[in-house]
Amino acid sequence: MSSQLATLLKSIDADKATLDAARPLSQQAVASLRDTLVREWAGQASVIEGGAPTRRETRAVLECITIDGTTLREHLDATHHRDAIGYVEDIVSKREALSERQIRNLHRLVLNRIGNGDVRRYRQENVAIAGASTVPPGFLDLPADMAALIGWYREAGAMHPVMRAAELHARLLKIHPFVDGNGRTARLLLAFELMKDGYPPAIIRNEDRPAYHDALDRACAGGEFDNIACVVAEAVRRALHLYLDVLGLPYAAKPDADHFPNHPNGEPTCPLPPPPR
DSSP: OOHHHHHHHHHHHHHHHHHHHHOSOOHHHHHHHHHHHHHHHTTOOBOOOOOOOOHHHHHHHHTTOEETTEEHHHHHHHTTOTTHHHHHHHHHHTTOOOOHHHHHHHHHHHTTOOOSSSOOOOOSSOOOOTTOSSOOOOGGGHHHHHHHHHHHHHHOTTSOHHHHHHHHHHHHHHHOOSSSOHHHHHHHHHHHHHHHTTOOOOOOOGGGHHHHHHHHHHHHHHOOOHHHHHHHHHHHHHHHHHHHHHHTOOOOOOOOGGGOTTSTTOOOOOOOOOOOO
């Protein structure tokens, strides 16, 4: 782990401890939080607990996440599937263990295809990703690769939750198990994994997308996960500050600027080297 990432995670942990001490949030605080998140996340293209969030808090946050420009609540309502909203709330509130079935169900959700019957299969063809430096595995390898992903996740319990969520996100995108909707599924999974451990979801802003895509490419091509963890961690830290602002609570002290000489304010950043030619 880089020193930049370690310092950033330390700052996040301090802010989360402050938030956890204030939980459970009052109904008024949850309503104010929801209004703040709606304003903050409006216009973003996609989504990219000590004290655990209550189901009321969980629902308020879930309703603000966007998929294809609509809120998750609007998206789920459009499925006409009465159990869809309860399903995603249960994933977070009950900290449902990750499984291949959960991933396939989330994929159906983002494609607005929740319904009865078996969950959607993995792709049955080979694909290439425009602009990426790697090629996803062949479709015949997908069952083994997805089983290995779940196996890795089960062994990753000792990792910092933000790092684990970021690496899971990148690993799923590397496998690219579906013909369409892989990015949206992986970003929704990232949000849910963070929320299971009491962190706010990491919303990747439009201005962060170049760094986000570069970091993903490096993770998929070379197994270097620190950069994507930094991008996710900085998004989590911003979201934590939104929570604390709503509650009128202080942030953790800023990291020493000496740790981040590249940034004029000493904010934690994880600069990316130039992309490979």
